[in-house]
Amino acid sequence: MTARRALVVRGGWEGHAPVETTELFRPALADAGFDVTIAEDLDVYRDEVLLAATDLIVQCWTGGELTDKQSAGLRAAVHAGTGLAGWHGGLVATFADDREYLRMVGGLFLHHPEEFLDHRVRIEPEHAGHPIVAGIGDFTVHTEQYWMLTDARNHVLASTVVDPADGGQGDGAVGMPVVWTRQWGRGRIFFSAIGHRIEDLRQPQVHTLTARGLIWASR
Template sequence: MRTALVVRGGWEGHAPVETTELFIPGLVDAGFSVSVADDLDVYLDAELLARTDLIVQCWSQGELTDAQGAGLLAAVRAGTGFAGWHGGVVGTFIANSAYLRMVGGLFLFHPDRFLEYEVVIEPGRVAHPIVAGLGDFTVDTEQYWMLSDSMNDVLATTSFTPSAGEHGPGHVEMPVVWTRRWGAGRIFFSAIGHRVEDLRQPAVHELTARGLVWAAR
């Protein structure tokens, strides 16, 4: 049986307990033994991480010590999968540049209000197991503007319209879902997930659940 470790905490506005609870039953159904940690010192336990096939992280606006970060990165480099969504991955640990290199992106901004926007599956990635058969879909939630790494394998994007006085006319294509590698480890990230109801939307829930399983060792 494979093992999954859910690491959750940080800013309560992203409902780390409620959102991660949406996916634990699916992980169990997929054959994982699931444990939960609410302390970042779990990343110091090298033996535990070495036995872990998947880390699901939902920890927004946090601080990662050098030792915690080194433990996490070493585990993923050795083959432990790492997955998560929204600010729980790219809106946290911003002082730890090594962590940001591993996850491949950094949240910068979102408009003050929720927006209805289309999430477009990249034409060349429609057969990828995370998004196969899903098609484009619409969400009404925060739209994330991020810096992202060219090493990311982007599976889905959205068209972002900059505000007046910013980048000028036109649209900016912004990644929504990506995967990448860190050593032997697989990484999955989705920008959608500010609220529990965002992750309950069928297309969002399906691609997120698939992404977690895909990332596992």
């Protein structure tokens, strides 16, 4: 059987440890039968031949900008069926001026409290059987709690309650999405907000759902 191909695109702000965090998931990709290619230059998104042969893009690139051609190449590949997956700032705190990119991924990072917080991640009951979160109950993490703008068409698999004390008003019980999937053309997209530090991604529940999410998003 021909191996599936995964392209790991990593770089940007070093504070999110793009090399170390992506390396953490290489064994899971290998076990799932992927040949993995590493790219540390966004110009890889201009390589139409490579992207057409790629089943999954794992992106961990915080900050920076995409050129028009890079953005168009990435979006065309996903629309044609290449999966896109990532976590934390590597997917939603990047390319902030590219509206078409943000529309594709379904969310934009806005804010997090200055300090790490203990916060509960709630698996949405109606999606508890989804293969990404099946068998994973609610759990607590101690890390950044992301406040984001998100697309109502995301399929939210997990959420958290954000304290509105710093200015937000309304029902504090409203959940902020933490894990979502979405479809873009023929491509699948997976995102998890957890992953500021490699320690976050090593937490068993987080590691499991992230590894599953990467594989789920693949063509």
